[in-house]
Amino acid sequence: MCSLFGIWQGDNLLLLLQTPENIFSDASLYLHIYILGFLFLFLYNVGTGIFTALGDSRTPLYFLIGSSLGNIALDLLFVIAFDMGVAGVAWATFLAQGIACVLALITLFFRLKKLQTTEAHQFFSFAVLGQVTKVAVPSILQQCFVSVGNLFIQGLVNSYGSAVIAGYSGAIKLNTFGVTCMTTLSNGLSSFTAQNLGAGKKDRVQEGFRAGAKMGILVSLPFVLVYFFFSEAAMGLFMKSESAEAIAAGAMFLKIVTPFYFVVSTKVMCDGVLRGGSAMLYFMTTTFTDLVLRVVLAFVFAIGFGLGSTGIWLSWPFGWSISCILSYVFYRKKPWEKRSYDTL
Template sequence: MKKYNNTFLEGPILSSLLKFSLPVLLALILQSLYGAVDLWAVGVFCSPADVSAVSTGSQTMLIVTGIITGLSMGTTVLLGQTIGKKDFCISAKVISASIWIFATLGIFLSIIMLFAAPSIAILMNAPAEALEKTIHYIQICGAGSIFIVAYNVISAVFRGMGNSKAPLLFVAIACAANILGDIILVNIFNMGTEGVAIATIAAQAISVLSSMILIKRTGLPFPFTKEDLYFDRSTASAIIKLGSPIALQDMCNETSYLILIGFVNTLGVTASAGVGIAEKLVMFMLLIPMSYMQSISAFTAQNIGAGQYLRARKAMWTGMMTAVFLGGVMSFISFFHGDLLSAIFIRDSEVIAASSEFLKATSIECFILSAAYCFTGYFNGMSKTAFVMAQGLCAIFLVKIPYAWFASNKAHPQLFQIGLSTVFAALFTLLVCLLYYIHRQRRHHTSEKTKAISF
């Protein structure tokens, strides 16, 4: 057995957090290269219709990934808390229950996505010239959902144990395989949209195989044998209870982007392709707040399990300071040089202009989320996932979608105005999380004073 990472529970907070969050950030960067490389390949070697198809299809697959990563957060948090308590018997049950839950989910999603692809593409208002390509992309990637599920749950287990380097290794292998696959299938065999979809799923399968080999060779930091591989209903319920609110929020968040793209698709292929490229760039900008959210969740979970509540709060504020600085740098570059970034993916000047216009708004969103996601990571680690879900759904359905609809239905709709819907939603999240944090702190201080008086 290997020793688990206990630097979360002792020593300097900043260095511990950075050592964990940096591999998380790098893994997210490489994972985002899947869609980015796919978009680059069709943007350089294929037509705008292929770009539109990959843009719409990949956004659809992000909903699937959002459900998986959100639900797997239940595994990360519960595993982190049990390791903080040093209750390794329960830790083994968490892994066993996770295997059963996500194996079932992976099979279900693979079947559903394969048959629902045509309906999804039509619902997304995919342009007529890109409709068939969009359907094929969704069908191929959807059929391989089992590999996406397997990768994410394995990564969630390692993060819960305080190990962020292993997921980085897995995704690095997959990214290299995906790039090679895109070059071969798109540039050499001219397979276009279908080629990038096949390359993506093949790369995920290679990543899962690599991770299973590593686990078999190194083992886990606590006893886990075939006898432990049984379905424990109470543990499974705890994972679902923690993870399902985050999964629902992530699903709705990605769905909101699909709806937004649906609004944009009515403006034509140029606007659709431009926003598709902008969204790929936004994914890279969001990697900083996302990496801090995941890191703070794992950090908080272990410290809550060990009863170190003050250390958990300090980790959140420490992470927020560095996240806001890094997020600010990324947002500045995107706001003022969006055209140069967009030109990486396509040569069409009109598409580049559309992408740059949309980026001016979403770069502001990413800066705000650099702070907001640190709050949500902290609340997730405290098992307050129901609150995270509630505020997220309100931001989506009360702010983002209504404003996007309003902006897209003006006499002369502008992509910048449509993009502002994401900014207002991010502001809502930040404000509500700050108020909830203040409320919890006041309630905590009141409880402490009551205890002091009683003594």
């Protein structure tokens, strides 16, 4: 449904985001090709979730690394060798995601066949569906909130011209790389929490959080140092032929947000425990707070205070900091101690 809607309304969405005319056709072409891979993304994430639940986080990591390297290789092939331009980049992403998805599902199929179980196989269970829905729906809503919020922010960024758009795009790639490392640790902590609660070892939850928080800080430190002190050089990795204005805009984003990576790390570790303990209402509350603050403050700082694109970048630390405080308060409430996990 998302793919069909995106193909149908893709151009209108780009217009809604105030995409500049000089890059509109390329953006439309890339979007319509990229959307075709939504099914691959969905199935891959389902497979990753099952692997993680089985205690195997390495296998999906291998497929992710292979997909990333394959994407780079296909980019070079399609763009440089075949001179396909933007379409080549889009098709490279589509193929890399598709191959990773198919290989992951094949591996998962053979892995599940080896599992020994004393219970008769059920093709479908409403009880299991109810349990999955209870956890999945809040996560789906959370992702929707994030996506919608990012659309508002992207639309505001687009209003400042192609140079700022280019700078933001490059900086976001670098930022995503750093934050993804932290969220990956958070996902591991979530699985650790769920497994220990299921085994009745609630006392290990806080031990896991402390270990995760320390690891998160260690992972954050290199990104903070590199992105803050070498922001222009880091931007140059993605923007060899871009203008000085674009590099300056992206570097400013990195200098403003990266000192708060330690805050983000603490937040996502708290969120990992909350998700693992099925405290989804708390998790949604912190995520929604972060998102609303970032969107509202981006407009207030950029337009209300006349700070321009710098005002947009400033909204990130504010949203992260306040939502981090909320996440930690909810974590300290220890909601997992107030419920039974026998039926999960």
